[in-house]
Amino acid sequence: MVDRLATSPTATLAVGVRAPTADIYAPQWRNFIFVAPFLFFFTTLLLFPLLWGMWLSFHKADTFSSGNFVGLGNYARLYHDKVFLQSIWNTFYFALLTVPTLALIGLFLALCLNRRTRTAAVLRTLFFSSSVLSVTIVTLIWRIVFIPNVGLLSTIYGWFGATAPAFISDPSLAMIGIAIATIWWCIGLPMMLFLSALQQIPQDIYEAAALDNANRWQTLRSITLPSIKRTFILVIIIQIVLQFQLFGQAWLMTRGGPNNLTKPIVLYIYDTAFRRWDLGLGAAASEILFILILVAAMAQYLVTRSRGDQA
Amino acid sequence: MTADIEIRNVSKQFGAMTVLDHLSLSIRAREFIVFLGPSGCGKSTLLRMIAGLEAVDSGEIAINNERIDHLPPGKRGIAMVFQSYALYPHMTVRDNMAFGLANIGVPGKVIEARINEAARILEMPHLLDRKPGQLSGGQRQRVAIGRAIVKEPKAFLFDEPLSNLDAALRTRTRIELAQLHQRLQSTMIFVTHDQVEAMTLADRIVVMNNRKIDQIGTPMEIYERPATKFVAGFVGAPAMNFVDATLDRSGKNATARFADGISVQTEIASSQLTDDNYTFGIRSEDVRIVAAGQGNADGVVDVLERLGERTLIYARLGDGQQIVGSDAGNSRVAVGDRIGLAFDGQKSHLFNETGRAWHAREA
Numbered sequence: 075m076v077d078r079l080a081t082s083p084t085a086t087l088a089v090g091v092r093a094p095t096a097d098i099y100a101p102q103w104r105n106f107i108f109v110a111p112f113l114f115f116f117t118t119l120l121l122f123p124l125l126w127g128m129w130l131s132f133h134k135a136d137t138f139s140s141g142n143f144v145g146l147g148n149y150a151r152l153y154h155d156k157v158f159l160q161s162i163w164n165t166f167y168f169a170l171l172t173v174p175t176l177a178l179i180g181l182f183l184a185l186c187l188n189r190r191t192r193t194a195a196v197l198r199t200l201f202f203s204s205s206v207l208s209v210t211i212v213t214l215i216w217r218i219v220f221i222p223n224v225g226l227l228s229t230i231y232g233w234f235g236a237t238a239p240a241f242i243s244d245p246s247l248a249m250i251g252i253a254i255a256t257i258w259w260c261i262g263l264p265m266m267l268f269l270s271a272l273q274q275i276p277q278d279i280y281e282a283a284a285l286d287n288a289n290r291w292q293t294l295r296s297i298t299l300p301s302i303k304r305t306f307i308l309v310i311i312i313q314i315v316l317q318f319q320l321f322g323q324a325w326l327m328t329r330g331g332p333n334n335l336t337k338p339i340v341l342y343i344y345d346t347a348f349r350r351w352d353l354g355l356g357a358a359a360s361e362i363l364f365i366l367i368l369v370a371a372m373a374q375y376l377v378t379r380s381r382g383d384q385a
Numbered sequence: 386m387t388a389d390i391e392i393r394n395v396s397k398q399f400g401a402m403t404v405l406d407h408l409s410l411s412i413r414a415r416e417f418i419v420f421l422g423p424s425g426c427g428k429s430t431l432l433r434m435i436a437g438l439e440a441v442d443s444g445e446i447a448i449n450n451e452r453i454d455h456l457p458p459g460k461r462g463i464a465m466v467f468q469s470y471a472l473y474p475h476m477t478v479r480d481n482m483a484f485g486l487a488n489i490g491v492p493g494k495v496i497e498a499r500i501n502e503a504a505r506i507l508e509m510p511h512l513l514d515r516k517p518g519q520l521s522g523g524q525r526q527r528v529a530i531g532r533a534i535v536k537e538p539k540a541f542l543f544d545e546p547l548s549n550l551d552a553a554l555r556t557r558t559r560i561e562l563a564q565l566h567q568r569l570q571s572t573m574i575f576v577t578h579d580q581v582e583a584m585t586l587a588d589r590i591v592v593m594n595n596r597k598i599d600q601i602g603t604p605m606e607i608y609e610r611p612a613t614k615f616v617a618g619f620v621g622a623p624a625m626n627f628v629d630a631t632l633d634r635s636g637k638n639a640t641a642r643f644a645d646g647i648s649v650q651t652e653i654a655s656s657q658l659t660d661d662n663y664t665f666g667i668r669s670e671d672v673r674i675v676a677a678g679q680g681n682a683d684g685v686v687d688v689l690e691r692l693g694e695r696t697l698i699y700a701r702l703g704d705g706q707q708i709v710g711s712d713a714g715n716s717r718v719a720v721g722d723r724i725g726l727a728f729d730g731q732k733s734h735l736f737n738e739t740g741r742a743w744h745a746r747e748a
Contacts, residue, residue, distance in 0.1 A: 278471035281438050282532075286485030287459030296484065300475040 124364075130357035137351050148358035158359060160334050161342040164249065165366075168320050168338060171253035172260070173313045179257065180264025180309060185298070187265070188272045198269070205262030209322030216255035217242070217327060242328055248336045252323050259323075260316070264309045271305035272298070304377065311374035315367050339363045387414045387571050388448045388462070388539035390435065395444035397430055404430050406596040407444070412574065417566050420576045421583040422593035423619065431593070432542050432576045436465050448539055459488075464533035465542040468549065470525045472517040472532070479513040482532045496535075503534040506568070523554045530565070540572040547582060559585055580620050584608070592616045610744045614736040617666050623697060623709050625734070626672065630665040632735070634658055641665040641735065645704040647682040651733040652745035664736040671732035672710035674698055674718060680725030684708060686718055700724060 131148055134141040152158045183201055187194045204212070219226040220241040231238040241251030275298065283293050299306075321340040324330055330337030330345075337345075339359060347356025390412040397405040405427045412418050420428035433439040435446055437458030446454040453461045473481050479500055486496045504510040507527045517525055526546065533541055543562075547555045563586055566573055577583055583590045584604040592600045592607060592615075600612035611617035617625045630641035633648070634655040641663070642648045649665065677683050684700030687707065696716040700708050710726050718724055735743045 276469065276471065278467050278469055279473060281436075281458070282465075282467060282471040282473070283484075284438065284458040285436060285463070285465050287488040288484070289488075292488055296476075297473060303475075 127357045127360055130354055131361050133354050135353040148354045151355055152358055157334055158342055161337045161339050165318055165338045168249055169314055169317045172256050172317045173310060175257055176260055176264050176313050177309050180261055181268050183265045184268030184272055188269055201265055202262035204259055212255055212259045213323055213326035220251055245332050245335050248328050252327055252336055256323055267305055267309050271302040275301045307377045311370055314370045318367050389414045391447040393445050396442050398442055403596055408598055414572055415570050417573045417586055417588045419583040419587035419590045420593055421590050423578060426593045427596055428576045428593045429544055432544055436542050437461050462539040463542055464536045464538035466529045466533050466546045468545040470529040472525055472528055474517050477514050477516055478528050481528060482535045485536055499535040503531040507531050522550055543575040545577055611742055613742055614740040621668055623669050625666045625668050626708050628665045628706055630663055632661050632663055649681050649728045650730045652731050653735055653743050657743055660737060666734040666736060667728055669697060669709040670711045671729040673727040674710050674712040675725040675727045677723045677725045680727035682726045684726055686720050686722045686724060689720055
């Protein structure tokens with residue numbers, strides 16, 4: 075900032091010629107005041123904890139001492155920790171269950187509800203309304219649905235004389251149960267992103283397509299989907315970042331069980347750092363999660379930056 | 386391929402608002418028709434109804450004596466060029482042009498040949514592999530026209546296609562469109578609010594105002610014998626002069642008297658006229674500038690507009706009315722001069738309260 079001021083052409087040219095012309099774009103230190111509050115909170119609440127977390131991950135630390143430097147020791151322990159490896163797999167499995175489903179159902183809902191009728195407006199609100207609920211409410215609702223014998227699902231299955239799948243206790247179904255609750259909870263955002271993308275497609279392109287004899291399928295495939303391609307990728311990446319941070323649903327619905335099969339990375343971190351007070355190990359696991367999400371976020375940055383073939 | 390288009394008694398409502406009110410119109414094969422009118426007069430709606438993009442509430446539309454108003458847009462055998470061009474942004478120019486043909490199963494070789502032919506006509510073979518985002522406004526316009534040409538439609542519809550171009554390009558494209566019409570010998574319907582486009586392109590102009598057709602005629606008919614006061618005022622720049630007048634119908638031809646005693650002998654037969662109060666209308670080029678006292682009226686020059694080949698003179702009469710007259714390009718008149726205005730009775734028009742027009746007998 076200072077450099078630019080000193081070498082600013084107006085400043086040098088003006089010397090000895092006439093009164094310097096004020097450059098309204100010249101940097102001024104007092105403008106810093108405007109960003110200072112944000113920078114303060116950014117530094118204390120984000121930057122500092124981030125760096126401290128990295129520092130912690132190289133130390134053997136608990137609540138009473140910040141302990142000795144152990145180098146990559148914590149990371150080595152994670153590498154040999156079956157529960158941690160299981161939690162990484164669980165997290166990927168969960169993302170695999172939820173992200174494509176959220177994107178596809180969100181797209182489908184958006185395509186269905188992208189019209190100006192009152193019904194569509196009501197349904198849009200309904201589908202979005204679950205997003206405003208807290209995770210506690212969401213898991214409560216789905217526990218009521220899934221609970222054996224008296225739950226909604228059991229009741230419905232009971233009408234047909236069948237036994238409902240045990241979504242909370244069956245090892246092969248527990249993660250699917252959490253995924254179902256999560257999809258129900260999170261469907262609003264992808265739907266809204268797709269809706270806003272759909273509404274930005276100019277109407278006259280559809281009119282041109284109608285004059286070009288395109289049927290509904292050709293219009294969807296050749297006009298609509300290519301037009302929202304970037305939003306589709308964006309939704310995928312946002313959901314990867316979000317679903318990698320699974321915690322509340324798993325904690326409240328299954329406590330990570332049965333047999334750690336629904337324990338995601340964040341729950342592992344919580345267990346390690348705040349229940350077993352192994353802060354160094356927890357910090358190291360956090361750094362691994364941080365890197366996983368960072369990769370996804372970088373992908374998002376790269377995708378949104380290349381504006382390739384947009385007209 | 387070409388087609389005559391018949392519009393019979395067509396109406397259109399948007400909710401409680403009537404946009405088109407029982408409109409009828411015959412368009413002959415190979416004709417270049419321009420729908421001219423101000424914003425909101427329904428001209429675009431009428432075009433979109435022919436295209437099938439708006440439903441016809443009542444009445445019918447036929448192409449070559451076959452009713453098409455119940456057909457979807459793609460089955461009507463017409464092509465449309467949109468104001469915004471409406472190119473598919475993610476497709477190359479070639480794919481934009483091929484899309485409509487591929488959808489109806491035209492063989493690839495035929496598509497390729499038609500695209501190459503259209504690209505040759507429009508001088509854009511080098512653009513075929515680009516995407517719309519990489520083209521200038523004028524080039525996109527060409528692609529939009531090319532996309533219409535390859536369909537070999539029975540009729541071309543243009544919805545204000547020149548309004549997004551700069552002035553120079555608009556003039557050039559206008560000439561190219563006229564040449565294209567001569568070359569393709571196809572029926573073309575062109576919607577515009579620009580009277581210069583209408584006058585220069587049209588075989589016949591359909592002047593629309595307020596849900597109805599005011600007049601259908603050749604450009605010169607519209608210009609010289611406007612059917613209504615609206616047409617007279619809308620077509621021609623500067624707009625026609627209008628002055629309230631009372632008529633002296635005692636002679637063979639009516640004499641118009643203005644409020645401050647000025648009178649103009651028209652060549653409009655008194656026998657046609659039934660009332661005494663009319664609006665007198667005359668175009669600027671039919672008001673000659675003469676020395677003060679030599680014309681029908683005297684005025685003081687308010688404003689001069691030098692257009693090069695002629696000079697427009699805005700003169701204020703004694704009663705404050707402004708009249709636009711026309712003088713030579715090198716006119717020596719200056720602002721503030723007192724001048725005489727000579728009205729050409731042969732070129733005068735009279736309009737009654739409903740806007741209906743009377744003109745001099747045809748020479």
